[in-house]
Amino acid sequence: MSNDVAPKRLKLRSKPSRTADKVFFAVAKAAGYSSFVLVAAILFFLMLRAWPAFESQGVANFIFGAGWNSTTDPQIFHLGPMLYGSLLIAAIGVVLAVPMAISISYFIAFLAPQGVAKVATVVVDLLAAIPSIVIGLWGLGVFSPVAAEWGRMLSEALGFIPIFSNAVDIFLRSPFIASLVIAVMIVPIIASITREIFSQMDQEIIKGAMALGGTRESIFRKVILPTASGGIVGGVLLALGRAMGETVAIFFVLNLTFDDFNWFKILEPSGGAVASLVLARFNEALDTELSALLAAGVVLFVVTLIVNSIASYIVAKAQPWRKL
Amino acid sequence: MNNLNHLETKDINVWFGERHVLRDVSLQFQNNHVTALIGPSGCGKSTFIRTLNRMHELIPGAGLSGQVLLNGQDIYAQAVDPVNVRIDIGMVFQKPNPFPTMTIKENILSGLKLSGRKIDDGDGLVEQSLQRASMWNEVKDRLSEPALSLSGGQQQRLCIARSLAMNPNVLLMDEPCSALDPGSTRRIEETILELKETMTIVIVTHNMQQAQRVADSTAFFLSENGNPGEVVEFDTTENVFLRPKDDRTNEYVNGRFG
Amino acid sequence: MTETLAQPRPKNAAPWAKLGNRVRVASWITSLVPAAIFVAAWLGLQLDFMAALLTIFLPIQLAFGAWAGFYSYGRKGVNDGLLMVVTFFFSTFVLVLLASVIWSVISEGAAALSPHFIYQNNRYITGTTGLEIGGAGHAILGSVIITGITTVITVPLAVATAVYLTETRDGARGVVRTLLQALAGLPSVVAGLFIYSMLIVSGWSSQVGVMASLALIPLMLPTISRVAEEALRLVPSELRNGALALGAPSYKAFFMVTLPAAKSGIVTAVLLGVARIIGETAPLILTAVIANETNVNPLAGGMATLPTYIYNFLYLGDATSLQRAWGAALVLLIFVGILFVGARVASATRVGTKPKRRKK
Numbered sequence: 001m002s003n004d005v006a007p008k009r010l011k012l013r014s015k016p017s018r019t020a021d022k023v024f025f026a027v028a029k030a031a032g033y034s035s036f037v038l039v040a041a042i043l044f045f046l047m048l049r050a051w052p053a054f055e056s057q058g059v060a061n062f063i064f065g066a067g068w069n070s071t072t073d074p075q076i077f078h079l080g081p082m083l084y085g086s087l088l089i090a091a092i093g094v095v096l097a098v099p100m101a102i103s104i105s106y107f108i109a110f111l112a113p114q115g116v117a118k119v120a121t122v123v124v125d126l127l128a129a130i131p132s133i134v135i136g137l138w139g140l141g142v143f144s145p146v147a148a149e150w151g152r153m154l155s156e157a158l159g160f161i162p163i164f165s166n167a168v169d170i171f172l173r174s175p176f177i178a179s180l181v182i183a184v185m186i187v188p189i190i191a192s193i194t195r196e197i198f199s200q201m202d203q204e205i206i207k208g209a210m211a212l213g214g215t216r217e218s219i220f221r222k223v224i225l226p227t228a229s230g231g232i233v234g235g236v237l238l239a240l241g242r243a244m245g246e247t248v249a250i251f252f253v254l255n256l257t258f259d260d261f262n263w264f265k266i267l268e269p270s271g272g273a274v275a276s277l278v279l280a281r282f283n284e285a286l287d288t289e290l291s292a293l294l295a296a297g298v299v300l301f302v303v304t305l306i307v308n309s310i311a312s313y314i315v316a317k318a319q320p321w322r323k324l
Numbered sequence: 325m326n327n328l329n330h331l332e333t334k335d336i337n338v339w340f341g342e343r344h345v346l347r348d349v350s351l352q353f354q355n356n357h358v359t360a361l362i363g364p365s366g367c368g369k370s371t372f373i374r375t376l377n378r379m380h381e382l383i384p385g386a387g388l389s390g391q392v393l394l395n396g397q398d399i400y401a402q403a404v405d406p407v408n409v410r411i412d413i414g415m416v417f418q419k420p421n422p423f424p425t426m427t428i429k430e431n432i433l434s435g436l437k438l439s440g441r442k443i444d445d446g447d448g449l450v451e452q453s454l455q456r457a458s459m460w461n462e463v464k465d466r467l468s469e470p471a472l473s474l475s476g477g478q479q480q481r482l483c484i485a486r487s488l489a490m491n492p493n494v495l496l497m498d499e500p501c502s503a504l505d506p507g508s509t510r511r512i513e514e515t516i517l518e519l520k521e522t523m524t525i526v527i528v529t530h531n532m533q534q535a536q537r538v539a540d541s542t543a544f545f546l547s548e549n550g551n552p553g554e555v556v557e558f559d560t561t562e563n564v565f566l567r568p569k570d571d572r573t574n575e576y577v578n579g580r581f582g
Numbered sequence: 583m584t585e586t587l588a589q590p591r592p593k594n595a596a597p598w599a600k601l602g603n604r605v606r607v608a609s610w611i612t613s614l615v616p617a618a619i620f621v622a623a624w625l626g627l628q629l630d631f632m633a634a635l636l637t638i639f640l641p642i643q644l645a646f647g648a649w650a651g652f653y654s655y656g657r658k659g660v661n662d663g664l665l666m667v668v669t670f671f672f673s674t675f676v677l678v679l680l681a682s683v684i685w686s687v688i689s690e691g692a693a694a695l696s697p698h699f700i701y702q703n704n705r706y707i708t709g710t711t712g713l714e715i716g717g718a719g720h721a722i723l724g725s726v727i728i729t730g731i732t733t734v735i736t737v738p739l740a741v742a743t744a745v746y747l748t749e750t751r752d753g754a755r756g757v758v759r760t761l762l763q764a765l766a767g768l769p770s771v772v773a774g775l776f777i778y779s780m781l782i783v784s785g786w787s788s789q790v791g792v793m794a795s796l797a798l799i800p801l802m803l804p805t806i807s808r809v810a811e812e813a814l815r816l817v818p819s820e821l822r823n824g825a826l827a828l829g830a831p832s833y834k835a836f837f838m839v840t841l842p843a844a845k846s847g848i849v850t851a852v853l854l855g856v857a858r859i860i861g862e863t864a865p866l867i868l869t870a871v872i873a874n875e876t877n878v879n880p881l882a883g884g885m886a887t888l889p890t891y892i893y894n895f896l897y898l899g900d901a902t903s904l905q906r907a908w909g910a911a912l913v914l915l916i917f918v919g920i921l922f923v924g925a926r927v928a929s930a931t932r933v934g935t936k937p938k939r940r941k942k
Contacts, residue, residue: 018405018407018831020831020833020834021831021832021833023833024832024833024836025749025750025832027742028742028743028745028746028749028750029746029750029752030742031738031739031740031742031743031745031746032742032743032746032747032750032752032754032755032758033754033758034739034743035743035758035761035762035765035803036757036758036761038761038765038799038800038803039761039764039765041776041780042768042772042773042776042800045776045779045780046772046775046776046779048779049779049783050779099668099672100672100673100675100676101676102672103668103669103670103671103672103673103676104672104673104676104677106669107669107670107673111666111669120673120677122926123677123680124676124680125922126680126919126922127676127680127683129857129918129921129922130683130861130915130918131860131861131862131863131889131914131915131918132861132863133861133863133889133892133893133896133911133914134683134687134861134892134911134914134915135683136896137687137892137896137904137907137908137911138682138683138686138687140896141686141690141904141907141908142682142683142686143682184679184680184683187676191676215655215658215659215661215662216662216665216666217661217662217664217665218658218661220665238767241767242767244769245767245768245769245770245771245772246769247769247770247771247863247864248863248864248889248893252896275769275771275864278771278775278864278868279771279864279867282867282868290783293775294775294778294779297771297772297775297776300769300771300772301768301769301772304767304768304769304772305764305767307767308763308764308766308767309760309763309764311767312760312763377827379823379826379827382823382826384751407829407830407831408829410826410827410828410829411828411829414827414828415827417820417823417824417827419820421818421820421821421823421824423821423824423825423838423839423842423843424821424843425839425842425843425845426842434825434828434838434839435828435829435830437834437838438825438828438829438830438831438834438835438838438839439828439829439830439831439834440831440834483824486828487827487828490828490829
């Protein structure tokens with residue numbers, strides 16, 4: 001059989017044929033592209049107004065320097081302690097939240113009877129739906145005194161370790177308390193991703209491991225955790241982004257210190273958080289300080305954008321079934 | 325009654341992305357005949373039937389060359405609206421797909437509504453279409469029940485009735501019975517034999533007994549060693565099954581492979 | 583007398599049940615003994631609850647867990663026992679924290695609630711004014727108006743975005759999906775700063791209700807479009823193809839077949855979107871003055887919402903202020919709870935699972 005000349009390929013019209021369809025797809029496309037416009041507009045307008053602050057303070061000084069004062073001449077607006085404080089609180093919050101989130105996911109997916117698992121799932125999802133102002137209210141009104149007492153006990157018992165030392169004998173409004181409040185808020189984020197991965201896990205693999213004489217613990221450590229680790233890391237980063245952007249809940253339980261870095265003394269009442277800074281200074285801010293607050297917004301946006309992009313990439317890789 | 329239902333293809337070639345899956349398929353579907361397309365899985369027969377009413381182009385990466393002529397007019401010509409093609413050439417799918425949010429009656433009339441036609445005598449049309457799909461007596465008292473309350477076989481006949489309400493010239497059926505029990509299959513075959521009085525029918529089937537029972541002509545598709553699918557033999561059903569000219573056809577219809 | 587081969591079942595015909603009994607006994611001992619020691623230590627030695635929990639209860643519990651594992655399954659069981667104890671401990675800790683949040687809102691909030699708290703506004707109220715007058719009525723109204731405007735603008739945009747992602751084959755879909763994920767992680771305070779810098783600093787508008795509504799759009803959009811996208815994706819392609827094969831133009835296939843089939847998912851998406859923004863605080867503080875009077879005009883004057891009302895009184899910090907804040911928090915939580923339950927119910931009713939009988 002001879003292969004004659006290749007037949008000419010028709011151009012298939014995948015375009016809509018009717019006006020109404022054209023309108024339909026054009027509207028959908030416009031809506032899809034609106035998120036370009038939105039993200040571009042956010043960056044453009046924030047940068048536009050933030051520029052004077054970056055210019056007067058210097059980008060590197062603004063991000064890494066210390067000190068925030070509108071009454072000096074020249075005014076000093078340096079974000080360093082706030083940015084570091086955000087990272088510190090988010091990191092400790094994640095460290096506290098991860099064991100809780102993994103435990104409750106493991107409990108729901110593998111241990112609890114179906115009815116209990118359902119209730120626990122709803123409860124954890126509900127926790128995710130509680131507004132942060134309500135968590136802030138709880139944090140200030142109910143939790144802070146309790147957690148301050150925990151802090152005092154930690155300091156008394158382990159004060160010889162530098163991170164638990166406290167020279168001022170005040171335990172309220174410390175990064176430790178802020179981290180605990182943050183942990184309460186991000187447990188459901190990590191738990192929902194972990195739980196989904198656990199429940200999607202191939203039951204056959206687990207049965208196979210049991211048939212090979214695996215115990216609960218060895219299966220958890222050698223089969224379940226390694227398989228789920230990608231998704232857990234992604235969920236942790238997602239939670240980290242959320243924790244860094246959190247505003248009101250931290251605002252009420254943390255004492256902001258603008259001038260110095262509190263590098264590690266997490267029980268002392270001095271810390272930083274970029275989003276809370278905005279809230280704290282916004283009402284009194286004029287011209288340059290306002291511009292500096294917007295610049296802080298830009299930095300916060302960029303940092304969370306980076307953290308979230310990495311997180312979504314990892315989560316998407318760990319959950320291939322989510323892609324169509 | 326309906327003489328304007330002559331369908332033929334000329335040198336149809338199909339690609340998915342860069343992969344050539346069908347080569348030079350030229351078939352004539354005679355008026356008021358049932359033509360069966362048979363062949364092993366992956367030979368391109370389902371792909372081919374989707375080129376006949378321009379459903380093929382909805383698949384991402386689809387490519388095509390050649391002509392499909394309905395009464396001498398190429399349905400792939402630039403000026404032709406695929407929406408109108410699909411009104412003239414109806415299609416029934418492998419899996420019954422009644423619209424779950426609609427009642428039985430609404431399903432029958434859905435084609436007219438979806439294609440934006442006026443409905444003059446809705447009730448009459450519903451009865452007529454269900455009669456032609458020979459299920460009127462079963463469902464006439466439950467027309468306003470949801471379509472999903474029907475059994476699988478009834479759902480498939482409802483989908484046939486839904487296509488018939490559009491009064492198509494040609495009806496394409498892509499393995500319409502593969503998901504059904506033998507009883508439902510038999511009833512659909514009877515329906516097909518009645519319907520061919522008024523239209524041209526093309527049916528893809530895996531079931532060779534079914535092809536022998538319903539089809540006047542049969543085309544045997546085959547894709548060998550990763551080559552694009554081709555029509556090996558196209559003749560009357562009797563000749564294809566009893567006096568095949570090609571050895572491969574002979575082997576296939578006698579169940580030696582596929 | 584005929585002899586029968588059947589024998590009465592011996593008591594120990596289930597050899598595996600013995601292990602079950604051992605496990606049961608071990609679990610009871612493991613749960614009860616440490617708890618008893620803990621309670622005794624806590625009450626007897628007057629120790630702090632948390633300290634006793636961490637220094638007495640948990641170690642004893644772990645020891646008993648390990649013993650129980652060993653007793654039931656032998657050496658391999660030790661780690662199992664430890665795993666169980668740790669898992670239960672942390673799970674319980676999470677649930678206790680959550681219960682504490684909910685319980686304090688309900689108990690403290692209920693004390694502040696009264697009929698006039700629901701309909702009166704905040705005029706002439708200071709931080710120390712008694713609870714017999716004043717309420718959050720203006721804030722409830724403000725929350726409804728501001729989230730209402732946001733919802734009316736965002737729902738069509740978000741659903742159209744979901745349509746773009748599922749029904750078109752545009753090449754930029756991947757990028758759009760990434761951008762939506764970026765927006766989902768947008769800190770809410772940045773959304774407020776965005777509207778502030780774009781529309782308020784430039785003098786286009788003052789801090790009024792509609793500015794707050796605009797600031798909430800980027801927060802609501804990704805939630806709704808993601809859930810709606812998933813709902814549309816769940817509609818089987820056979821239905822879409824069935825409609826197209828009947829000669830439907832794409833837009834009619836969408837509106838008459840795909841959208842009705844995805845209806846419950848879309849409703850869920852909207853409810854989750856509203857729940858996402860109704861509790862937002864920071865962007866509202868930046869974009870709308872927190873009013874004390876009832877104001878229904880989103881274009882002029884300040885407007886309070888439940889979250890900013892709570893924020894305001896939390897900021898004042900007096901005893902009665904806090905009570906007001908708890909009262910408003912309870913109202914807010916009830917709103918969130920209704921939306922949450924609504925979303926659950928909507929997503930549980932999938933088309934096809936329960937055919938509804940139509941009345942004539």
